[in-house]
Amino acid sequence: MNKENEFKVDWEAVFEPDDYLYFYYDGLAYKQNEKEVKFIVRELNLKEPQKILDLACGYGRHTNKLAALGHDVTGVDITKGFLEMAGYEAKEMNTNSRYIVQDMREINFHNEFDCVISMSTSFGFFKDDENFLVLENVSRALKTRRNHRNY
DSSP states (O other), X not given: OOGGGOOOOOHHHXXXXXXXXXXXXXXXXXXXXXXXXXXXXXXXXXXXXXXXXXXXXXXXXXXXXHHHTTOEEXXXXXXHHHHHHHHHHHHHXXXXXXXXXXXXXXXXXXXXXXXXXXXXXXXXXXXXXXXXXXXXXXXXXXXXXXGSXXX
């Protein structure tokens, strides 16, 4: 397929906050969020505060809950409307969550995070080379092995 005929996706339209929440809210309910955060804490063995990157964080449903547990969490998402919602909730919860509007293919962190999470269906939307770029970005964002805490 040549570039002229390549299928383009308008990600902002796909993830328009009001429409997204209308169709998916039941699956994103409070009890489900609590279960998912417990899963993250258990599976990543988060016994002490960690620096966490929540990639494609949406409206911060995991970011803010992890920050409330004492973790230093940065959420990245391409949808400004979601991040506005996340920031509002972070203030309501009195957390120090940090939010950045950015495409996951363009993140540029270096040796900064103890772990990276990407929940729900946030990964795999792109062509293989772009998905690989996301993984390279994640790898670069993670602290090098010698700087990791022993789990």
